[in-house]
Amino acid sequence: MSSVLYDSQGPKAKRRNLVISVVFVAVLAALLWWMYGVLDEKGQLAWELWKPFFHGEAWSTYLWPGLQNTLKAAALAMIIALPLGAVLGIARLSDHVWVRGTAGVVVEFFRSIPVLVLMIFGLALFAEYTNVSTDDRPLYAVVTGLVLYNASVLAEIVRAGILSLPRGQAEAASAIGLRKNQTMRFILLPQAVTAMLPAIVSQLVVIVKDTALGGAVLTFSELMASVSPMSAYYGANTLASFTVVALIFIAINFSLTSFASWLERRLRQGKRSTGAVVTADAVEELSTPGEHVGGQK
């Protein structure tokens, strides 16, 4: 085993690494032992508290409906935000200053504000100005917040996708006499969509994670919100409930992340594409305001 930062290990280094490993394991083990001690003392490890999750009832009553709500909100937000983001992203590349400027202000504004603030605003908005029923309001508010925020992030992804294409594509299109509109529709967008697929998939992870905000602050009954009723019903199994919910989130998001990076590799290797890819990692960068104001990457 060798790397750039350290040499292949000789006998001395191997011995030292073994010592470090042993110490590290000892520290971790001590930490785990301490946690086990506390858990045991508080009775959190009792089989009674974990048993419900190995039977159908906890799943059918609490976890599954919560998970459904989480996925519903995430899917709705994605479906609405994607076209909106595409429009905003293309508008930011417009030749007309006022179109470009307006789209720019909208995108930068919604990227700068926390999703939670947008959700709280949405909840009050639906309560005051519409007759959406009280039961549906949290879902509406969560989706509103997610759409406003993610449409602006997706707009940046669309823009990055279009800008990542080789310039020759647009030049060739105008050379054969296509209009701007046609160039965008027939040449740039189809290729950009492929290029930004990995980034779109990893944006889904962000959306799934953000739905949990609705559960914590807006009484939206999504997956995370099922923790407190569960722990009330099954006798204060807080740790067990949190563990199961966290594991479900990790399973969903980890598979999405892996899918995104698989897609990225696959697209890069594709022989027929231009090789332009907006990486999954770009999402974090594109989700923060200020960085790209006016600048072309």
Added chain:
Amino acid sequence: MFDFLEGYNLWEAFWTTVQLTVLSAVGSLIWGTLLAAMRVGPVPLMRGFGTAYVNVVRNIPLTVIILFTSLGLNQTFGVELGSNVTDTTNFRLAVLGLIAYTSAFVCEALRSGINTVPVGQAEAARALGLNFTQVLTLVVLPQAFRSVVGPLANVLIALTKNTTVAAAIGVAEAALLMKEMIENEAQLVLISAVFAFGFVCLTLPTGLILGWVSKKVAVKR
């Protein structure tokens, strides 16, 4: 027009937001750097730990982490972080949760920065007889830090926005005050505008200034 602001301490709420941001930023910079060092280090076990930590923590919603610090660590295990006042405990728990979450992103940013340092530099340092710690702290990390000012700025801005999640465990920061004000006053649009403006003021300049700094300090190659 703005008389609805009377009776609410807007400054204090945003000051709490700033405090949460700064404390968590410092904490996650330290823990994130350690994680990054583990992930590129020669000890396989630490590499494994670093990878596992990042992959697990990044995929759990911050809300779940923060609520766990309150409902799990505090109420179930009695962790109080050296304070017996509920408000202070919640603030410290929120900082702990934010550090645990943000350091995963700091680690990833730093690791990508380490990858930008040319292979030859580390090889030259090794040829001079420097060991792993010396290569990392004297040659690689200083350059890596300069090339990741931009990505770290993004993490910092995301952190600023993420501090609102602390509202979920009752930390009196901006989002919680906004919720309270909207419930009590009839000025939905104005109140929202004030808070939106507050966050724009916090995040947009940070992005612009640190974007400028990152260009300034970037290592030209």
